[in-house]
Amino acid sequence: MDFELSEQQAAFRDLMRDFARKSIRPVAREWELAGRYPEGIVEEMKAMGLFGMLVPEEYGGIAIDAVSYSVVFEEISKAWMGVAGILGSHSLATLMLAKFGTPEQRTRWLPDLATGKRRSGIALTEPQAGSDLQGIATVARREGDCYVVNGSKTWITNARHADPLPVLVKTDPEAQPRHRGITMLMIEQGTPGFTVGKDLDKLGYKGPESSEVFLSDCRVPVENVLGGESTSPGGRWAWRRPASTARLLMRASATRSAGP
Numbered sequence: 001m002d003f004e005l006s007e008q009q010a011a012f013r014d015l016m017r018d019f020a021r022k023s024i025r026p027v028a029r030e031w032e033l034a035g036r037y038p039e040g041i042v043e044e045m046k047a048m049g050l051f052g053m054l055v056p057e058e059y060g061g062i063a064i065d066a067v068s069y070s071v072v073f074e075e076i077s078k079a080w081m082g083v084a085g086i087l088g089s090h091s092l093a094t095l096m097l098a099k100f101g102t103p104e105q106r107t108r109w110l111p112d113l114a115t116g117k118r119r120s121g122i123a124l125t126e127p128q129a130g131s132d133l134q135g136i137a138t139v140a141r142r143e144g145d146c147y148v149v150n151g152s153k154t155w156i157t158n159a160r161h162a163d164p165l166p167v168l169v170k171t172d173p174e175a176q177p178r179h180r181g182i183t184m185l186m187i188e189q190g191t192p193g194f195t196v197g198k199d200l201d202k203l204g205y206k207g208p209e210s211s212e213v214f215l216s217d218c219r220v221p222v223e224n225v226l227g228g229e230s231t232s233p234g235g236r237w238a239w240r241r242p243a244s245t246a247r248l249l250m251r252a253s254a255t256r257s258a259g260p
């Protein structure tokens, strides 16, 4: 097996390395300690097309391969892992939309997510459910052409900037096995009943906020279901599929932020 980067991947790595060296490394320590959100760096990442890494070209993305995707997280995390966090869950949300979104959802959200005009994250974890997501307690009950959502999420990175935010909910709390009744809903900022609570204190990985999210009688249109309700095969995979990509980016970020 050939583990060398291709010529194109090596050129891309050099570009990322240069960007991290010039734009991130000089401010990383100070801004990390201050917990400052790196607006200027975000603008540069927009111009480089990095918010569209996993968005198909037809929607304005750059659709890079898995190795190049890892290279982005390696090079940025070597300078400051917090900046990688801004791209991480955003890119997972775009991956879910590209793979499982309806044509209407893709057209509505992907072009702006690809440029970074809109950004995203992913809201799975709850105070009582992290590793074992079958235990989530956020419930979405169907009422006519809406779901009425009640519950809370925690540790949601990019929550203040995410619009739309994919939120994992139980549409059938009684379903057995428990993973069956789970569905992903795309919730837009400004939807009544959707609020971002406090930003949680962190020892590191500062820069992007990781926040509480509250849902109180939040009415979400049925057309915002991503990948179908989880009784269908598509619905189940809409939230499980990005997990392998998440592992890839977390490995690349963690390894490089820890060493040279």
Ligand SMILES: Cc1cc2nc3c(=O)[nH]c(=O)nc-3n(C[C@H](O)[C@H](O)[C@H](O)COP(=O)(O)OP(=O)(O)OC[C@H]3O[C@@H](n4cnc5c(N)ncnc54)[C@H](O)[C@@H]3O)c2cc1C
Residues within 6 Å of the ligand: 089, 121, 122, 123, 124, 125, 128, 129, 130, 131, 132, 154, 155, 156, 157, 158, 202, 205, 210
């Ligand atoms: C900085 C930060 C950012 C985050 N950003 C997001 C985000 O954007 N979106 C989001 O949804 N979540 C986010 N999270 C939450 C994160 O996904 C959870 O912390 C994670 O899933 C673990 O859940 P938990 O903290 O409840 O720990 P637990 O699930 O309670 O696990 C605690 C420990 O027990 C171990 N453990 C759990 N189950 C088992 C088992 N069956 N067998 C053996 N060991 C086990 C775990 O490995 C861990 O070491 C973030 C967390 C942090 C700290």
